[in-house]
Amino acid sequence: MHGFALIVRRDLRLALRRKGDVLNVLVFFLVVASLFPLGVGPEPDQLRAMAAGVAWVAALLAAVISLPRLFAADLADGTLEQLLLSPQPLAVVVLAKIAAHWLCTGLPLALVAPLIGLQYGLPADALAILLASLLLGTPVLSLLGAAGAALTLGVRGAGALAGLLLLPLYVPALVFGAGAVTAAMSGLDPSAYLALLGALLAVSSLVGPWAACAALRIALD
Amino acid sequence: MLETSALACERGGQRLFSDLGFALAPGGLLRVHGANGAGKTTLLRILSGLTRPAAGSVRWHGKEVDDDYRAEMLFLGHAPALKAELTVIENLEFSAQLSGLKNSDCGKALQQLGIERLAGLPASYLSQGQQRRAALARLALAAHVPLWLLDEPFAALDDGAIGRVSALCAAHLAAGGMLVLTSHQDVPVAAPTTQTVELEG
Numbered sequence: 001m002h003g004f005a006l007i008v009r010r011d012l013r014l015a016l017r018r019k020g021d022v023l024n025v026l027v028f029f030l031v032v033a034s035l036f037p038l039g040v041g042p043e044p045d046q047l048r049a050m051a052a053g054v055a056w057v058a059a060l061l062a063a064v065i066s067l068p069r070l071f072a073a074d075l076a077d078g079t080l081e082q083l084l085l086s087p088q089p090l091a092v093v094v095l096a097k098i099a100a101h102w103l104c105t106g107l108p109l110a111l112v113a114p115l116i117g118l119q120y121g122l123p124a125d126a127l128a129i130l131l132a133s134l135l136l137g138t139p140v141l142s143l144l145g146a147a148g149a150a151l152t153l154g155v156r157g158a159g160a161l162a163g164l165l166l167l168p169l170y171v172p173a174l175v176f177g178a179g180a181v182t183a184a185m186s187g188l189d190p191s192a193y194l195a196l197l198g199a200l201l202a203v204s205s206l207v208g209p210w211a212a213c214a215a216l217r218i219a220l221d
Numbered sequence: 222m223l224e225t226s227a228l229a230c231e232r233g234g235q236r237l238f239s240d241l242g243f244a245l246a247p248g249g250l251l252r253v254h255g256a257n258g259a260g261k262t263t264l265l266r267i268l269s270g271l272t273r274p275a276a277g278s279v280r281w282h283g284k285e286v287d288d289d290y291r292a293e294m295l296f297l298g299h300a301p302a303l304k305a306e307l308t309v310i311e312n313l314e315f316s317a318q319l320s321g322l323k324n325s326d327c328g329k330a331l332q333q334l335g336i337e338r339l340a341g342l343p344a345s346y347l348s349q350g351q352q353r354r355a356a357l358a359r360l361a362l363a364a365h366v367p368l369w370l371l372d373e374p375f376a377a378l379d380d381g382a383i384g385r386v387s388a389l390c391a392a393h394l395a396a397g398g399m400l401v402l403t404s405h406q407d408v409p410v411a412a413p414t415t416q417t418v419e420l421e422g
Contacts, residue, residue: 017306078300086319087292221272
């Protein structure tokens, strides 16, 4: 636990000293989501119907562009080597990196997403469900994303490759997440969708770090 | 006691070395010589456990290296492992805590490498040699870690710093530590016993 807190603290401090990286992802998210009304026209009902999908797709894209940083910077300056050689279990190192990534990208994305919802005219209860679905779903993006980032570590065009690899894996999160909001707007109970998102979170918290550990060992061999 | 037997290494389909065996006892210094590309760094990475050998084994106190081994070994590679955004002292504190080094007097460690004035500077401001010194300051905290694996520790250092690092290595060996060193320069390091491995390449 000591090692976990240590690495999370270091990564948060690094993010604080390079605020640009965090802000870029957030601004990207807001810009992508704000482009859709310009393309499809100002019809309020149409916009309301697509709000959840747009917010979720924008969140997926923002997560993907934030991922190359996850391990690449540590690889370049040699700290990844030291992290692997430290007495901390590799799974703890990877989980700490994932937690810090979520705190710097997933959490801020989820927190500003209601702004997008407002812009699209979502009612208050749907806004709450959008926030809840993203709070449950964005950790999935970081957990699976870590595996993608580790698998493409050191590869040319790693960012684009990680995107191609990950976006199909993100489909269930997108379907359940956007589905929860749509259900709430049609007066249905969204809790089934949220439960499925929770299950997805449980599965990816096993699979993602495990795959990332294996991939990191290979990358540094 | 660090032992290897019948160690072989392949990189990109090419055999770099094979049938390499040695034993390193407390107080022992192993110098790894060889031309560029002969496999010195790879040998060190195999000894650290990062890279798996194509054949043969590395044993620590008679056992195949396992997770506990990592707490008894300090590996310093080519890259200085410094975060550009963190200050020199923050970098050192992080790596000391991460490796669970008992000695936590980071200020004194920087002093021993002659870079105490740089403590509050971001690592990105440092010159190559200063970065090297900041990375090597970890040695001053790791006296109790039995095995040091150092890849080109003297590269980019000036004469004064070479003297300081070599003195740290000598003190470590005199106290019963073990040291594996790759180096192009023939920097003298006082050691109870010294062996040399020549990699043909």
